[in-house]
Amino acid sequence: MERHYDLVIIGAGPAGMTAAIYASRAGLKTAMLEMGAPGGKLIKTYEISNWPGIKGTNGAKLANDMFEHSTHFGAEYLYGNVVKVEDGEEYKTIICEDGTEYKAKAVIVATGTKERMMNIPGEEENVGRGVSYCAVCDGAFFRNQEIVVIGGGNSALEEALYLSEIASKVYVVIRRDVFRADEIVQKAVEENEKIEVIRKHVPLRVIDDGNRVTGIVLQNVDTKEEMTVETHGIFPYIGLDPATSFLEGLDVLDTYGYMTVDENCETKVKGIYGAGDVIHKNLRQVVTATNDGAIAAQHAFHEIKKI
Ligand code: NDP
Numbered sequence: 001m002e003r004h005y006d007l008v009i010i011g012a013g014p015a016g017m018t019a020a021i022y023a024s025r026a027g028l029k030t031a032m033l034e035m036g037a038p039g040g041k042l043i044k045t046y047e048i049s050n051w052p053g054i055k056g057t058n059g060a061k062l063a064n065d066m067f068e069h070s071t072h073f074g075a076e077y078l079y080g081n082v083v084k085v086e087d088g089e090e091y092k093t094i095i096c097e098d099g100t101e102y103k104a105k106a107v108i109v110a111t112g113t114k115e116r117m118m119n120i121p122g123e124e125e126n127v128g129r130g131v132s133y134c135a136v137c138d139g140a141f142f143r144n145q146e147i148v149v150i151g152g153g154n155s156a157l158e159e160a161l162y163l164s165e166i167a168s169k170v171y172v173v174i175r176r177d178v179f180r181a182d183e184i185v186q187k188a189v190e191e192n193e194k195i196e197v198i199r200k201h202v203p204l205r206v207i208d209d210g211n212r213v214t215g216i217v218l219q220n221v222d223t224k225e226e227m228t229v230e231t232h233g234i235f236p237y238i239g240l241d242p243a244t245s246f247l248e249g250l251d252v253l254d255t256y257g258y259m260t261v262d263e264n265c266e267t268k269v270k271g272i273y274g275a276g277d278v279i280h281k282n283l284r285q286v287v288t289a290t291n292d293g294a295i296a297a298q299h300a301f302h303e304i305k306k307i
Contacts, residue, residue: 005031006304007297008094008104009075010082011243013040014063014286015276016110017070018293024073026301031102032070033080033094039063040112041277042286044134046162051286059136062286082246085109087269105307106300108273109247109259110293113240113284118150122206122213123236130213131206131234135159142233144168148216149235150203152179156237157189163235164194171229173198175221201227206234242278254280265296273300 007023009016012034023030037043045059054062071077081097091103115133117123123131132138139147139162147167149160152174158181164170172189177199179186189195201218204226208214215230242257252267252274254260258281259267259274266273275292277284 003031003100003102004091005029005102005104007031007106007108007300008033008092008102009108009110010080010085010094011040011110011112011276011278012038012067012070012077013110013112013276013289014042014066015112015278015289015293015296016040016108017066018290019108019110019275019297020070020075020293021073022294022297023301024075026297028297028301028304030075031104032075032077033082033096033102034077035079035081037063038067038070038077042066044136046136048286082111084246085250085272087250087272092271105304106271106273108265108275108293108296108300109244109278110275110289111243112277114243115236116239116241118203118236118238120203120205122208126206126208126213126234129208129211130232131236133236135163135235138233139163139166139235142167145233146171146229146231147233147235148173148229148231149237151237151239152176152181153237153239154181154185155240156235157181157185159235159237160195161185161188161192164192167194167233170195171198171231172196173201173203173218173229175202176200198229203236240277244278256280263295264299265292266299271300271303 006028007030009032012032042059042063049056084095086093092107094102146169148171150173160170160172200221204217204219259279261274273296275296276289
């Protein structure tokens, strides 16, 4: 099956949905391709407190509002797991896992990032049995229990704060003796009586009883001594990697796999844009993602109308 559009947007997070609003409102025949629920990381975020005009809102609610808005001007929302994008003279071809192909004059890639795994024994086989990368989705399974969060960045500390409202205790494991997160989040963690920080330790292996997680073995980075924390819930938040494997071969990625774009959010392949967390940038936030989506869609609109 082949379908033709002016613009195909891959990924329906804040960047993709904003691009859909701008493009369809400008009159482009637009489709958003998404392999999960619309909203991207927003739906996994408990609270958003830095979206201008709203002091505090729930991530899933904001995602839902954005989704309704993104299809309001006629953009189509389609399921698709994109495995390849090909550049052509007249059209770009977007190929999905099930063989469906879409043709578009321009493509905006807004696929974001995916959670980095710890890559330690016992992790992969215990995903869904105690290892989780989404506190908002799975935190409630561990009500009044002790939970372990791995990492010291904004994600880890913000999720630890969220989990502290559910769990009886939250251990935060960091590999240095300092956090990477913003000061304000660090302060909240340090003042939280339910959170205990285990410094200078790295995760070594996840242990289970064949059914579910029963603990995690940590290693002191200086002494190499091992310790076991008994827990049924482990939440690794150790960073993110860009979801760009389907772009390999197009020469639009940097050495870390992020997309390299210019001030119009366009890559060096004309008509292929990047927007949101997937591009090389300093600040990955909802507000900067929406900014990229608007810029990319507006530029694509002008280029398509020139054609
Ligand atoms: P970060 O890269 O900021 O932090 C990753 C954390 O995990 C660091 O503490 C790092 O340690 C640790 N880590 C990395 N690899 C390992 C490992 N193998 N074993 C143990 N620990 C490890 O990732 P985040 O996901 O927290 O954030 C990504 C981006 O999103 C950042 O730019 C962040 O600021 C932003 N963000 C902003 C938010 C907000 O402003 N509200 C909310 C969430 C994210 P070390 O420090 O030693 O390298």
